[in-house]
Amino acid sequence: MVKFRDYLLIQYKRIFKLLPGILAMIIVVATLLGAAGFVVINSDAYKAEKQRYKLGVVGETDNEMISLGVNMIGSMDDSRFMIELIEYDDVESAKTAMRNADVSAFVVITDEFTDALNAMTNDSKVKYYATSGQKGISNVMMDEIASIATNIIVYSETGICTLRQIMKEQGFSKEIRHEKINDLFMLYISALVLRTNITEITELGLSDGLSTPAYYFAGILLFFMLLLSFCAISFFLGQKNAQYKFMSSKGITSPYQVMAEYIPFLTINAICTAVTMGLIFAVTKMELFTMDEISSAPSFGILNVSLHLIPVCIMFSALGFMIFEILIGVINKILVAFMLYIGMGYVSGYFYPKTFFPAVVQAVGAHLPSGVAFSYMADVLTREDIGMHLLIMAGYTVIFLAVATLVRQQKIR
Amino acid sequence: MIEIKNINKKYGKHQVLHGVDFAVEPGQIVGILGENGSGKSTLLTILAGLQKPEAGFFNMDGKNLLKNTKLRNDLVAYVPQETPLITELTAWDNLRMWYPTNKLKKELKDGFLAMLGIDQFVKVPVNQMSGGMKKRLTIGCAINSNPKLLLLDEPTAALDLVCKERIYTYFEQFKRQGGSLVIATHEVQEIELCDQCYILKDGVLSPYKYDGDIPHLIGRL
Numbered sequence: 001m002v003k004f005r006d007y008l009l010i011q012y013k014r015i016f017k018l019l020p021g022i023l024a025m026i027i028v029v030a031t032l033l034g035a036a037g038f039v040v041i042n043s044d045a046y047k048a049e050k051q052r053y054k055l056g057v058v059g060e061t062d063n064e065m066i067s068l069g070v071n072m073i074g075s076m077d078d079s080r081f082m083i084e085l086i087e088y089d090d091v092e093s094a095k096t097a098m099r100n101a102d103v104s105a106f107v108v109i110t111d112e113f114t115d116a117l118n119a120m121t122n123d124s125k126v127k128y129y130a131t132s133g134q135k136g137i138s139n140v141m142m143d144e145i146a147s148i149a150t151n152i153i154v155y156s157e158t159g160i161c162t163l164r165q166i167m168k169e170q171g172f173s174k175e176i177r178h179e180k181i182n183d184l185f186m187l188y189i190s191a192l193v194l195r196t197n198i199t200e201i202t203e204l205g206l207s208d209g210l211s212t213p214a215y216y217f218a219g220i221l222l223f224f225m226l227l228l229s230f231c232a233i234s235f236f237l238g239q240k241n242a243q244y245k246f247m248s249s250k251g252i253t254s255p256y257q258v259m260a261e262y263i264p265f266l267t268i269n270a271i272c273t274a275v276t277m278g279l280i281f282a283v284t285k286m287e288l289f290t291m292d293e294i295s296s297a298p299s300f301g302i303l304n305v306s307l308h309l310i311p312v313c314i315m316f317s318a319l320g321f322m323i324f325e326i327l328i329g330v331i332n333k334i335l336v337a338f339m340l341y342i343g344m345g346y347v348s349g350y351f352y353p354k355t356f357f358p359a360v361v362q363a364v365g366a367h368l369p370s371g372v373a374f375s376y377m378a379d380v381l382t383r384e385d386i387g388m389h390l391l392i393m394a395g396y397t398v399i400f401l402a403v404a405t406l407v408r409q410q411k412i413r
Numbered sequence: 414m415i416e417i418k419n420i421n422k423k424y425g426k427h428q429v430l431h432g433v434d435f436a437v438e439p440g441q442i443v444g445i446l447g448e449n450g451s452g453k454s455t456l457l458t459i460l461a462g463l464q465k466p467e468a469g470f471f472n473m474d475g476k477n478l479l480k481n482t483k484l485r486n487d488l489v490a491y492v493p494q495e496t497p498l499i500t501e502l503t504a505w506d507n508l509r510m511w512y513p514t515n516k517l518k519k520e521l522k523d524g525f526l527a528m529l530g531i532d533q534f535v536k537v538p539v540n541q542m543s544g545g546m547k548k549r550l551t552i553g554c555a556i557n558s559n560p561k562l563l564l565l566d567e568p569t570a571a572l573d574l575v576c577k578e579r580i581y582t583y584f585e586q587f588k589r590q591g592g593s594l595v596i597a598t599h600e601v602q603e604i605e606l607c608d609q610c611y612i613l614k615d616g617v618l619s620p621y622k623y624d625g626d627i628p629h630l631i632g633r634l
Contacts, residue, residue: 006510010499017501246497249461251486413464
């Protein structure tokens with residue numbers, strides 16, 4: 001074990017010699033990811049309360065009933081916070097606007113719709129147009145918005161038309177009819193305004209029960225931790241098979257070699273993660289960034305999250321070590337590691353909510369080391385039981401180091 | 414007395430070593446000659462314990478070193494063909510891994526390390542060293558345990574004459590102190606240093622008496 005200790009110490013010495021280069025890479029990566037995170041969190045798209053999806057309306061909006069409904073949606077209903085209605089004279093103009101991304105979708109109110117409204121039938125005559133392609137968050141939102149718009153227009157206006165028709169048939173005068181219809185308008189408006197009170201909207205966030213800020217925090221932080229091992233790639237470049245053989249001939253066999261190299265590598269990654277968490281702590285103290293998951297529980301701070309990152313750091317460092325042990329050549333190491341990390345991060349939902357992936361991809365992403373780390377972080381942030389994910393990460397770490405040891409053994413032979 | 418008997422080694426279906434036998438007396442240099450890929454390095458790595466043979470014995474003074482790892486690590490030193498040094502660090506850092514500080518200082522002052530001339534570049538980082546400096550430093554690291562057998566894989570390939578001479582001087586000194594050397598080589602100067610030579614061809618090791626006739630040697634390889 002004396003030789004192991006000496007080899008460990010010399011690897012520490014080696015990695016600290018390489019530290020300036022490693023730090024330079026980490027600063028570049030952290031700056032890029034930090035800037036990306038800042039842009040995401042401060043973007044208009046992120047600020048849901050300020051985001052309104054633009055919905056085109058084409059057709060018979062001159063009709064007093066329809067214009068009333070459209071105005072109600074645009075000015076009184078809660079959906080006004082999500083929808084901005086833009087009127088178009090014809091379908092072609094609306095299509096052009098949609099192609100130019102001026103609107104996310106549009107609704108065509110056909111003559112048949114107006115007729116159906118007047119005839120008090122519930123025929124589906126409103127046509128809804130949306131872009132095809134990937135089922136993204138915009139499409140999901142637009143489906144919902146179209147549903148809201150259709151329900152409001154159809155049911156509120158059908159009620160009003162019904163009242164007008166019945167009163168007309170019963171021989172009420174025009175003045176009385178207008179008065180009663182106005183009363184009904186007010187009732188509808190009151191009912192719609194009440195929706196604010198009768199509906200409690202809870203933001204569940206994008207995935208894993210996390211709020212949106214916590215989701216992006218976890219995703220970006222974990223991706224940064226993946227890239228940390230990539231930043232320390234210089235640690236793996238100077239070594240050659242002759243060195244492994246020589247060490248082995250002196251009694252430092254492959255398991256000892258791997259452990260003596262892995263521990264300093266892990267130390268550097270852990271230090272860099274700690275420094276990053278310190279910066280995040282400073283940012284949260286200045287209230288430039290907050291998360292409900294942390295701000296709602298004063299005893300559960302960034303320090304607590306940082307301590308829980310240690311198992312992730314251990315696993316990601318082992319993963320990085322294994323990848324760099326397997327791959328040969330600088331370009332290979334850099335390219336393959338980067339592509340692998342991007343791919344793993346993507347399918348594990350680091351950049352895009354994984355709920356939008358097909359079930360199979362979701363399952364694969366969840367079981368990848370990156371996915372397990374994400375679920376673990378979600379458990380940590382939501383104060384759920386972390387035991388199972390911790391166990392899986394420990395298993396992954398052992399597997400990665402075992403594979404690295406086998407590869408090293410092969411290199412020695 | 415070092416005895417190597419019936420060493421067999423296969424890579425897949427390819428028989429690299431076939432019943433290799435030879436013996437080395439204390440104070441002897443044995444040269445292993447052969448074409449590139451003939452199995453010289455494989456033989457040395459087996460003796461260094463980096464690979465396991467399918468069959469065979471490697472005995473030193475009656476003890477089987479193939480089965481006694483600790484003893485082999487103490488008695489046998491291996492110098493690979495390429496540089497096994499940690500290139501970011503200095504000669505001192507590399508040596509310090511293998512020598513206690515006091516012993517290292519003493520060796521650098523008047524020991525084998527001084528004989529190899531390592532004291533002259535002890536503060537130089539390995540990545541700024543010449544090939545000769547690296548080779549001498551590698552030998553210096555390898556001999557920390559005062560081994561009885563030194564295995565060297567093409568130790569002076571691509572080195573300048575002065576550096577070669579320095580290393581040969583060290584070999585002579587090592588011999589005088591009762592150490593044995595097994596050298597895989599293509600260098601005529603090294604062959605001339607050897608007390609016994611063997612040619613490894615098609616996995617079979619055959620004795621060869623070098624008499625300065627290089628064309629004859631080439632014909633045998």
